[in-house]
Amino acid sequence: MATHVRVRHQNRIVEGVLDGESIRTEDGAALARAGTTLLPSAAPSKIVCVGRNYAAHAKELGNAVPSTPLLFFKPPSALIADGEDIVYPPQSKNVHYEGELAVIVGKRARNVPAAQALEIVRGYTICNDVTARDLQKADGQWTRAKGFDTFCPLGPVWIDPADLDLSGTRVRTFVNGELRQDGNTHDFIFTLPVLIEYITAAFTLEPGDVISTGTPEGVGPMQVGDTVAVSIDGIGTLTNRLVAP
Template sequence: MRFARIAPPDQDRPAFFARLEGAAALVYDEPPWLGGKTTGEAVAWTDVDLVCPVLPTKIVCVGRNYAAHAQELGNEVPVEPLLFLKPPSALIGPGQSIVLPPESNRVEHEAELGVVIGRRCRAVRPEEALEHVLGYTCLGDITARDLQRKDVQFTRAKGFDTFCPVGPWIETDLDPAALRVRGVVNTHVRQDAMTEQMIWGVPALVSFISRVMTLEPGDVIATGTPQGVGPLVSGDELVIEIGGATAAARGIGALRVSVTSQGNGRSAH
């Protein structure tokens, strides 16, 4: 199934969750991770109606989960998952803008597979982990690389408003180990890797994180980025694409956002 959050810009109506069935959006009474059900209402939708499809209590990120990315930054491969957090205030959705902060001279893209938790989990075993996952989405871990190196830890460099684009929707029926992650800037492919190259796959990550902190329904895990990260400048378009391992396999789709030095005024929430 494909779940989205919709806010038609020409309607005076709060954003709502829906299951997408072709050109129809079947309206839900609550988010799908809270057991939402269809209300019986169906509305037409287009890409411009889509907003950020997640409302997490926390965004748990994994650093250096692709060996080639660790090497391109001159870092050792961690012996266990390297965790950090992004604030929910960093979220934006499809069609919105990453805002370059004046504090940084080098902001970089990191295209990633996002995991959306569907059931509360604490200290789950890897073989049980996927039972707690609702689905998957495209995610950008935007990073002020110069500040990351200066601060030595990640909070400021990765926590700016707009530094976590997510979307365009949540796909539920996927194999997270058989996906292709691409980061494209102005039609130029910079990142291109398979999720099977992750050092720790989704079951291992959910299990590891849940032994550190309770994962609540709706929480998001950013699973790490492949090699090829690079700078963003004002005027760029960033596309994060997640497809199937083969041309015929099911994937997620493409999340498109712009890059600016000023906000575009459209709320992510």
């Protein structure tokens, strides 16, 4: 199984495959991991997120289970890498973690039928859909609550599509080492092929775009100083700390 990373090396952004303490780049070079800076796993033009894609999560927040996918965007400016800090915005008093499986798009896609949807997937990674829950409720829509700078940790690596079983992958979130979320992709309300068909019927996905597939039950608040870790079997663990502005 290949584990891919996106890093900065000598003022260049490069991608490669982890090989022990080295990174093998696409042109065959071997870079020392210690001499690179880890970046988010993708550089999307847009981050398409799916709300309430686990029935238990919808119910825990007092929401109805949707009959069609509920979509929203996060701006690329919200992206941070594994190990970088999430900044608690002064406008909010209730910031939540939301651990999610994320999809990296590999090719330009529009009007893709579900039967062919997985052909556009480049790989899978981990997202924390950080949310200012109080602002989400107050605003009546989700742009501000989901879109603050640093509110989209993504990484630390991505894996090839063939290396993940979408029918049963465990998604867990820990806060300061304590298990808070423990879900599984077999509980998706809308499978990934259905999501891709629905999304691309509305707008074009570009290579590098990200689809974050929704969070399981167990969401909750974080406090300044907390460390949140989202772990997905077969991919790894995305870890970030919450800091004051």
